[in-house]
Amino acid sequence: MTRYGFLGPETTFTHQALLQALEARESTGTRTPPEQLQLVPVSTVAAAAADLxxxxxxxxxxxxxxxxxxxVSGTLDVLAATDAITIVAEQVVPITFVLAAREPMALDQVESVASHPHAQAQVQGWLRTHLPDARIDAASSTAAAARDLAFCAPEDALGRTAVCSPLAAEHFGLHVLAHGIEDTVGAQTRFVLVQREGRIPARTGADRTTIVIKLAHDRAGALLEALELFNANGVNLSRIESRPTGDALGRYSFSIDVEGHLEDRRVQAALRDLHRVCPAVHFLGSYPRFDGTSSRAREGFEDSAYDTAVEWVRQLSSLIEPPQ
Incomplete structure (x- = not known):
């Protein structure tokens, strides 16, 4: 039995991402029979990581x-806190929201709106415009907001609504009061599939590598120095975010996504250089990009260029006379 955890309950965007990942595995011929799969809803990423x-x-x-x-700070902090887990795949899910209720009602009858804080942030413009007087309540997930509304007592459902996915509203039998209420059309969330530390997926040519680095806090220009190492090796960054280390004010680690795979010579060289100058470099994984975009190396940073340079230095070194 293979057990996959996801932020529950069912019909969350995380659940959708997991279903996508399982479908992708099936399309590559690595299908796991349904009877050997167990999808386990979890309350938090931190608790699920501990279970993993x-x-x-x-x-x-x-x-x-x-x-x-x-x-997503909760996930970034959990990934940075342990060396025992590795990212092996990613999925991207389009994000759209509906306003749902137990029974049909006019918008001027809405008294409260429940959802996950991330979802609330993505519909706040619509809420201010259409429901300026409604109370905003936090939920552990968009699906949990829909589920709690669906199963509460009828008298408690009066005036209550939930911001959730269309799938959650349909699954829990809610009435949709408004469709497409997200402020930014075309929003997406990227999800990562994490396993206990193990083998790294082979290079595909369209890959991403995720690391966390800690910098020397008492050296001016430490961040610039680290970033220059990526540039010196022709490695492009697609994301960089700071997170507090938790041990003192003003101390941060940096979560970084780079284009390329650990097998790429330019990525290897950048990681070696970072390992020399950073107090800690935490490798989180090299894995295929969801969009299949090729991480093509700039001229002079192809694997062959690195191999040629290594061979040139080896030949030069062979000319060194032994010490007398």
């Missing part, structure tokens, strides 16, 4: 980046 490390889960799907809100 303990062996109670075999993999975990978690949100890492939203096109509107940026990095």
């Amino acid at each position: 490390i303990a062996g109670d889960l075999d993999a975990l799907m978690a949100p890492i980046e939203n096109s509107v809100e940026g990095g």
